[in-house]
Amino acid sequence: MRKPIGMVISGSLSEGILLRINPLKADEPLNVGSFVTIQTETTIFFSLLSDLRSSIAHPDVALFPPSPTEDILVQNFFTLTALIKPVLVLDAATNNIVN
Secondary structure, rough: OOOOOOOEEEEOOOOOOEEOOOOOOOOOOOOOOOOEEEEEOOOOEEEEEEEEEEEEEHHHHHOOOOOOHHHHHHHHEEEEEEEEEEEEEEOOOOOOEOO
């Protein structure tokens, strides 16, 4: 099993799934157009990474941004989210395509 790079925070199968990226666990660069999998206990979603968005937790952070060496501040005030579009859904137990 591959290691998780984030947590699903919202979304739908038709509009896409929003994933909050954990910067400590994302060893490889994330590129729009990459294939990713979302695994649950019963289902595997083969998906396309369609968008990346960075944001800040509070508007004042933009006025006085932490330096890159202040890891704790960077992790707490900056977030990276990815929009994932499921392409194929498999049953995890049988590997059959789910309609």
